[in-house]
Amino acid sequence: xxxxxxxxxxxxxxxxxxxxxxxxxxxxxxxxxxxxxxxxxxxxxxxxxxxxxxxxxxxxxxxxxxxxxxxxxxxxxxxxxxxxxxxxxxxxxxxxxxxxxxxxxxxxxxxxxxxxxxxxxxxxxxxxxxxxxxxxxxxxxxxxxxxxxxxxxxxx
Amino acid sequence: xxxxxxxxxxxxxxxxxxxxxxxxxxxxxxxxxxxxxxxxxxxxxxxxxxxxxxxxxxxxxxxxxxxxxxxxxxxxxxxxxxxxxxxxxxxxxxxxxxxxxxxxxxxxxxxxxxxxxxxxxxxxxxxxxxxxxxxxxxxxxxxxxxxxxxxxxxxxxxxxxxxxxxxxxxxxxxxxxxxxxxxxxxxxxxxxxxxxxxxxxxxxxxxxxxxxxxxxxxxxxxxxxxxxxxxxxxxxxxxxxxxxxxxxxxxxxxxxxxxxxxxxxxxxxxxxxxxxxxxxxxxxxxxxxxxxxxxxxxxxxxxxxxxxxxxxxxxxxxxxxxxxxxxxxxxxxxxxxxxxxxxxxxxxxxxxxxxxxxxxxxxxxxxxxxxxxxxxxxxxxxxxxxxxxxxxxxxxxxxxxxxxxxxxxxxxxxxxxxxxxxxxxxxxxxxxxxxxxxxxxxxxxxxxxxxxxxxxxxxxxxxxxxxxxxxxxxxxxxxxxxxxxxxxxxxxxxxxxxxxxxxxxxxxxxxxxxxxxxxxxxxxxxxxxxxxxxxxxxxxxxxxxxxxxxxxxxx
Numbered sequence: 001x002x003x004x005x006x007x008x009x010x011x012x013x014x015x016x017x018x019x020x021x022x023x024x025x026x027x028x029x030x031x032x033x034x035x036x037x038x039x040x041x042x043x044x045x046x047x048x049x050x051x052x053x054x055x056x057x058x059x060x061x062x063x064x065x066x067x068x069x070x071x072x073x074x075x076x077x078x079x080x081x082x083x084x085x086x087x088x089x090x091x092x093x094x095x096x097x098x099x100x101x102x103x104x105x106x107x108x109x110x111x112x113x114x115x116x117x118x119x120x121x122x123x124x125x126x127x128x129x130x131x132x133x134x135x136x137x138x139x140x141x142x143x144x145x146x147x148x149x150x151x152x153x154x155x156x
Numbered sequence: 157x158x159x160x161x162x163x164x165x166x167x168x169x170x171x172x173x174x175x176x177x178x179x180x181x182x183x184x185x186x187x188x189x190x191x192x193x194x195x196x197x198x199x200x201x202x203x204x205x206x207x208x209x210x211x212x213x214x215x216x217x218x219x220x221x222x223x224x225x226x227x228x229x230x231x232x233x234x235x236x237x238x239x240x241x242x243x244x245x246x247x248x249x250x251x252x253x254x255x256x257x258x259x260x261x262x263x264x265x266x267x268x269x270x271x272x273x274x275x276x277x278x279x280x281x282x283x284x285x286x287x288x289x290x291x292x293x294x295x296x297x298x299x300x301x302x303x304x305x306x307x308x309x310x311x312x313x314x315x316x317x318x319x320x321x322x323x324x325x326x327x328x329x330x331x332x333x334x335x336x337x338x339x340x341x342x343x344x345x346x347x348x349x350x351x352x353x354x355x356x357x358x359x360x361x362x363x364x365x366x367x368x369x370x371x372x373x374x375x376x377x378x379x380x381x382x383x384x385x386x387x388x389x390x391x392x393x394x395x396x397x398x399x400x401x402x403x404x405x406x407x408x409x410x411x412x413x414x415x416x417x418x419x420x421x422x423x424x425x426x427x428x429x430x431x432x433x434x435x436x437x438x439x440x441x442x443x444x445x446x447x448x449x450x451x452x453x454x455x456x457x458x459x460x461x462x463x464x465x466x467x468x469x470x471x472x473x474x475x476x477x478x479x480x481x482x483x484x485x486x487x488x489x490x491x492x493x494x495x496x497x498x499x500x501x502x503x504x505x506x507x508x509x510x511x512x513x514x515x516x517x518x519x520x521x522x523x524x525x526x527x528x529x530x531x532x533x534x535x536x537x538x539x540x541x542x543x544x545x546x547x548x549x550x551x552x553x554x555x556x557x558x559x560x561x562x563x564x565x566x567x568x569x570x571x572x573x574x575x576x577x578x579x580x581x582x583x584x585x586x587x588x589x590x591x592x593x594x595x596x597x598x599x600x601x602x603x604x605x606x607x608x609x610x611x612x613x614x615x616x617x618x619x620x621x622x623x624x625x626x627x628x629x630x631x632x633x634x635x636x637x638x639x640x641x642x643x644x645x646x647x648x649x650x651x652x653x654x655x656x657x658x659x660x661x662x663x664x665x666x667x668x669x670x671x672x673x674x675x676x677x678x679x680x681x682x683x684x685x686x687x688x689x690x691x692x693x694x695x696x697x698x699x700x701x702x703x704x705x706x707x708x709x710x711x
Contacts (some may be wrong), residue, residue, distance in 0.1 A: 056646065059594045066644040072647070098642055113651065117632040123643065124636035131638070 008122040009083070009129075010153055012109070014041070018085040018149040020142070026031045026095040026103070030054070030071055033084045045077035049110055063097020068151070073111040074119060081111040081118060087140055087148060105130065105140055109129040165216055165431050167467050168209055169445055172452075175201060176444035190306055192552050194444055195299075198451020199545075209452040214335070222402070222409050225448035226395040227439045228298045229410035233367070233417020234432040235301070235318045237425070244312070248319040248602055250489025251482050255320065255503050256293035256327040258481015259474045264289025264335075266473040267466060271535075274462050275526045283339030283524065284532050287517045290335035291540055292474040294328030296507025297321040297410070299548060302443065303555040305436070310568035310708065313558060316495050322414055325509050329356055329408065332513050334624065339521070355406070363408040367415020370398055374416065375424040378431065387432050410509070460527075463535065467542045471537040478503045494562050501558040505551030506544050514540035551644055569707050572663075576667070580665040581658030583696040584679060584689035590615045591625060596631060597640040597648070600625065612675045613687035614649040620685035623649030656691055662700075669693050 017036060023029040030053060039048030052073035056062065062071045075119075084107075091102030107126050111119040129135045142148035179193030179200075201208040209217075215466055268285020272278055275452065300321045304314050333356035373649055374394055381387050395413060402409040420428045482500035485491075491499075514537050522533035559565045589607045591614045604627065605614065613621040633640070655668050656679055669691070676692040 036650070059646055060596075060644050062641075072644075074647075116629060116648065116650070120632045120636055120639070120643075120648070124639050127638045127642075 003136050006087065008081075008118060008125060012081050012083040012122060013085065013149070013152065014040070015146065015149045017082070017119060018145040018152070019084070019086040020145055020148065021086045021088045022090075023091075023092070026057075026069075026092050029086060029092065029095075030057070030108070033071075033086055033106065036109065037082060037110060039082050042079045042082045042083060043077065043110065044079065045075075047052070048075050048077045049073065053108070053110075061096035063083050063101075063103045064130075065097055065099035065128065066130055066136060067091060067097075067104045068126075069095050069097065069106040070109065070123060070126055071106065072111075072119075074111045074115070075112045076113055078110045078112050080121060080146055081109070081115050083110075083122070083123065084108045084154065085148065096130060097141065105136070124127040168217070168218070171208060172198070172200060172445045172448040173441050176448040178442070181381075190302070192549055194447035195451035195548055198448040200451075201448070202452030207543065210359040213356050219399075219403075221446060221449055222399040223396060223611050224442045225298075225409045226399040226402075226413040226544075227435065227442055228301075228446070229413030230395055230398075231432060231436060231439065232297045232301055232318065232410075233287060233371075233393065233414035234321055234421045234428060234435075235315075236418040236421065238422045238535075244316065244319075244491075245388075247486065247489045247491040247495060248316055248323070250485040251316065251491060251495060251499055251542070252323050252485070253329060254321045254481040254483070254485020254488070255478045255500060256324050256481070257560070258479075258484065259292040259477035260289040260331050260335075262289075262480070263292035263470055265389040266469040270462070270466055271526065272468055277526055280341040280524050280526045280532055280686070283342045283521065284526070286335035286339045286342075287332070287521065287532075287536055288470060288539070290328060290332035291510050291513045291517070291536070292470060292477070292506075292543075293324065293331050294506065294509040294513070295321045295324050295478075295503045296509070296551065297325070297414075298507055299447065299505045299552050300392055300502060302447075303552045304559065307559060307565045308558060308573070309559040309564045309566070309567040311494075311559075312492065312564065313494055313498055313502070313562045313565035314564050314568070316491075316499050317555070317558075320499065320503060321505075322418075323358035324503075325411060326360060326514065327409070327706075328509055329360055329411075332356070332517075335457075336517065336521075359408055360411070361404065362405065363402065363411040364388050364415045365414040366398070366401065366407060367417075367658070368419045368646075370412070370622040371416035371419025372395055375420050375427065379424065381394050384430065387431050388438060391431060391435060392438070419476060449628055460530070463539060463542075466535070466539050469547070470539060470543045474506075474543070498558045498562050501561075502555040503549050504554050506540075506547045511538055511544055567708050569704065571704055572699055574704050574707065575662050578662040578700070578703075579658065580656050580660045580679070580691050580696075581689065583594075583662060583699040584658070585609070585689045585695065586676070586689045588613055588619075588690045590687060590688055591645045591649075592617075593622060593644065593646040593649075595645040597643045597645070600630075600645050601640065604630070609690060610692060611678060611690055613678045613680075613690070614645045615650075615687065619686040621652055621680050622646070622685075623679060625649050625654050626676070652680060654680060654682075657682070659687060662696065665691060665696070666693065 005095055006100045021029060021032060023032060034050045034053060037043050052075045053071050056073050086106045088104050091104040093102045095103035097103055109122060138151050139148060142151050175197040176194040179197035180190035183193035184190055199205055203210055264285040267288040268281045271284045272281035300317060377390060378387050396411050401411050402412050479500035483496055486496035518533040518537040522531050524532040526532050589609055591612045593614055593616050611624055611626040612625040614625055616622050624646060625648060656665050656677055658679055676690060678687055678690045679691060681688050
């Protein structure tokens with residue numbers, strides 16, 4: 001992977017926060033990812049993160065189109081910017097998105113309020129990755145979490 | 157009561173300053189110049205009133221009065237900038253001669269006529285008329301200028317008043333010298349004529365020369381002093397010396413100090429302006445005490461009925477002479493209408509010089525009996541004291557009327573004065589454009605490009621401000637247009653820092669913004685958290701400048 005901000009994916013993602021899931025509702029998938037994020041030592045207050053993520057979804061769904069969702073929030077109880085990724089076995093119909101396509105690939109991002117610049121850059125990098133059809137399809141077809149992780153980091 | 161039955165000098169000074177401030181406060185509430193309050197309190201605690209300051213203590217307080225006169229004289233001199241004289245010198249000189257001679261002739265004729273009518277003694281009446289006329293030509297610079305400073309007056313009338321009151325003491329002294337000499341001739345005391353002219357000539361020239369020397373010397377030393385405290389100490393020391401030397405050599409303290417102030421402002425303007433400002437602040441209690449003592453010194457004793465007629469004629473004649481003389485002098489010197497019509501109203505105050513001259517006349521004319529048991533000297537002293545009381549109460553009010561009518565009141569303001577009178581709420585943008593939490597960044601950028609606000613409050617559906625978006629915080633997003641279509645205002649806003657309230661004094665607002673190193677901030681209602689305005693330091697400064705220009709007006 002290359003380009004400005006590409007290193008941010010490496011810095012914020014770790015193999016233990018990459019998942020292949022079998023959820024049926026958006027809400028369940030988000031709870032699952034928040035729970036997993038909460039187990040890492042980078043989130044001091046998991047409930048604060050959960051509340052921030054759902055508050056943001058209440059304002060406007062984070063389905064950004066092309067079957068991708070990017071739930072995200074900035075809160076002070078996160079030690080550093082972190083990310084969790086999930087590919088669900090089926091697209092989630094209740095995950096509203098700007099092109100009305102159901103969401104299957106989800107990046108959950110949590111950052112600190114004072115990390116505005118890197119936060120924006122990471123979201124832009126994710127947007128850039130999923131707009132590439134080949135890369136998006138490679139991510140969606142990953143056979144295991146490790147393969148998904150490798151695919152994200154190394155590109156196609 | 158103190159053990160010796162008298163109040164100590166320090167206690168009197170304390171009572172004087174506190175009482176004076178109280179009087180000033182009460183009179184200011186009635187929109188009457190503070191100086192009248194000082195004098196009224198003086199009257200109250202003087203012999204005429206409660207007798208706290210009696211004739212016993214007054215001589216002990218005299219050195220203090222001379223220091224006050226030196227400070228006042230110096231400050232008045234500091235107002236006499238040469239460039240003003242270059243522009244209006246002829247007009248101011250014309251007005252000064254007009255008002256001085258107008259008062260001299262009319263008061264002289266009226267008082268002389270009355271004295272002749274009462275006593276039938278023509279030489280004594282003429283002598284009295286000359287002396288009253290000469291004394292009436294002086295204007296009190298201290299109380300006049302106190303009013304101008306109190307009301308922060310600025311403009312051609314203000315400059316004219318300062319110049320004329322500063323200069324007409326010299327005219328009064330000259331007229332007095334000539335008048336008393338002729339009076340001496342008329343009543344058969346010609347022996348003293350040459351001596352008197354010589355003495356007053358020395359007084360005028362000596363005071364002027366000493367003042368110029370002190371001013372030049374001060375300028376030389378001050379240029380080498382880089383500490384404001386040391387400069388003030390040096391200046392006060394010099395003024396004490398001026399007062400002391402003038403007393404020892406019978407020179408005029410106020411003229412000498414005035415010459416020193418004028419010399420300093422015209423030779424070292426940059427150096428002297430901050431120093432004069434500091435001296436003015438330092439002079440506050442001295443001023444108060446000086447005028448309280450002026451009031452305390454005024455005595456109204458039992459006098460013959462016609463003395464009150466004389467007092468009335470003097471006041472009416474002096475008022476008419478000053479106003480009429482000013483009008484003629486202004487007309488002849490082609491002064492602007494504002495000077496011609498109003499400067500006369502600002503020249504009624506009568507103070508130290510007039511009282512001082514009446515004391516001298518009291519001695520010179522004490523041998524001239526005009527009635528059984530009544531000498532001309534005593535008549536002059538009593539009448540001038542009574543008239544001083546009257547015009548000192550009317551004069552400052554009249555100065556205020558003149559500067560109000562000519563719209564010069566309140567124009568001598570600085571940026572700091574404007575800032576001091578404002579709150580943050582008065583200069584903020586009270587109708588800020590807001591963003592909604594759920595506005596997409598495409599909408600955010602569209603809104604920002606249509607308004608010249610630097611920060612935007614972000615509000616929730618209840619209207620409460622939950623964050624702020626500034627142009628600064630959007631910088632990182634300019635190049636990431638991919639995400640504008642799905643990120644919203646809430647994603648990029650930063651928390652609000654409630655550092656200012658609408659009632660925060662503007663000066664505190666500027667300090668707080670400097671401390672935060674911020675240029676703009678949002679103000680929220682403390683209860684509803686709705687945004688009530690945006691404070692932008694640059695816009696606030698512009699508003700202050702606009703108000704300053706408006707207050708100062710176009711002169």
